[in-house]
Amino acid sequence: MTRIVCQFSCGAASAVATKLALAQYSGTHDVQIINAFLKQEHKVNRRFLADCESWLARPVTVLRDEKYGASTVQVFRRERFMKGPNGAPCSRLLKRKLLDAWKQPGDIMVFGYTAEEEDRLDDFRERNPDRPVIAPLIDRGLSKSDCKAMVERAGLVPPLMYRLGYDNANCIGxxxxxxxxxxxxxxDFPEEFEELCQVQDEIGEGAYLFRDRKTGIRYSLRDLPPGPVRRNEALPSCSFFCDMAEQEYAA
Ligand code: SF4
Structure with missing residues (x-):
């Protein structure tokens, strides 16, 4: 039986995409749900995953990196950078590698892209005509906020990061x-922030995330200039498949 592979990222969009994929395909396909454990995600994400297993009436297969202890901080320390032109090493090493080891030929991937991300899906399909993917949220025109509302209406308590006002349940930092x-x-998370500042102190400029627009000089998190605080800043989602797509853009 062909496998339909849903990646559950502890976010509202992936939860709803998984629910829809199960409703549509569970009678005709082998629907699998996978998740990558990440040490830097908020602990409440695990509770959300357990609640979703009840809602989906299916267990989620949790994959966990061993080489770096599933820790983004370990990835940064050992790889000596935090973000490069081809994306984030943490996403590639802690998520994509797990998927590569787990996937089988013929798998159909479920993308949790929302209606706002239709162009990303089009790009991916154009560049990967032989790689079958489905996007239940885009098919139904569901936005990120629709998914958050649907999760709440299902009686699920969203991950704490959402409740604090963040746009997603990605790693803290x-x-x-x-x-x-x-x-x-x-x-909101001074200890986690300080740990990442220390990583940048150790590695130096190669790990800096920002650059002064006028001078081009890179600067560390410790030297972040004063300015607006944006909890709800829209961040790209971080999933096995988003990373796969971004690698294609960078290729
Ligand atoms: S959520 Fe952000 S920090 Fe965490 S693995 Fe993904 S890209 Fe890296």
């Missing part, structure tokens, strides 16, 4: 975030 996002992390 996601390298895909902008300055406003990082100012919020510094306020």
């Amino acid at each position: 996601c390298v895909k975030g902008g300055e406003g996002y990082w100012r919020a992390i510094a306020q």
